[in-house]
Amino acid sequence: MPQVNTSTKRGAGRPALISRASIGEAALAELEGISSTKVAKRLGVAQSSLYRHITDRADLIRLAVDYALDSHEWPPPHDDWRQYLTEYAISFWKLLEKHPGLSDALRMLQPTSQRVIDVLSKVAIDLLSSGFTAEEANMAVDMLSHVTINAMISEQVFNSPGRRGTTVRQEARDAWLTQDQRLAEHTRQTLEQSMFLNLQKRVDLVLDGLEMKLLRRAQQ
Incomplete structure (x- = not known):
């Protein structure tokens, strides 16, 4: 730099x-x-x-x-669109992690800057060669970008001081102890781990949905 x-x-x-x-x-x-x-x-x-x-x-x-x-050095295009989008989300997370305040700035930035448009459009255009429609490509990049930004904001909030001398993460975990026991253990584990791990699971869920959508369209 x-x-x-x-x-x-x-x-x-x-x-x-x-x-x-x-x-x-x-x-x-x-x-x-x-x-x-x-x-x-x-x-x-x-x-x-x-x-x-x-x-x-x-x-x-x-x-x-x-x-x-x-x-920032963004990942190069890849023939495997799932791997490409996963690498994009991870790279985006690392960028947000490196610069505190950037996730909030991106969330609040209005109107969207031309540079943001250029970066997101580049990824979406790369997806067109993998069989995505323009709508699917735009939605995929938009969803992953928002999921990544929200995960980083949650991580930063969880690591901040709470009201009782602990962290917001610990207080959030305690607050969710009242949840139905069929769900509570998973919630506890999620709150105790880094949101980066949670992000990877969210990305997989988004990509699974995209894969099913592409498959249904191909079978029509």
Whole structure:
């Protein structure tokens, strides 16, 4: 990942050289509780310099999201569409895990940035060569993206401090002890494990449904 360098070869009183790309990198590092003050400080510039390149806080978040997506290495297409989509979900999880705050930013980002559209469309287009219709390809990528984002948000919430000196995960587990015993053990195990394991099971469930849909269409 390129390093932002705003200190070399600057004359006295001369503003730091920054770009929307360098702002995006700095904004990504400050995504949790992001503000123009924090980003400007990280870049070593005045807020007035920052606002020559951005419009508002939402623009900062958009640049952070775009930088994260651009700098991430996504899995290459695969002849086995199940493996390809599984690798996509795992790769997406690793990206969200690396950058706290990114999952919430993606969930709240409106309108969708062009870079998000490009990444999701690339995966969907790759699925067309595996026999997916445009509708099926778009739905598959959309479902897996939402499942992955929601799993990461749950993981981050579960690991946060609870109200009784424990974690939200422990409090959630205790709250579900009242569930019907035919379901309670599975729920307990799910709440005690990483949401990454739960994500893999959800991905399998989504892919099983897609496989059945493709099979039914092929038999018509």
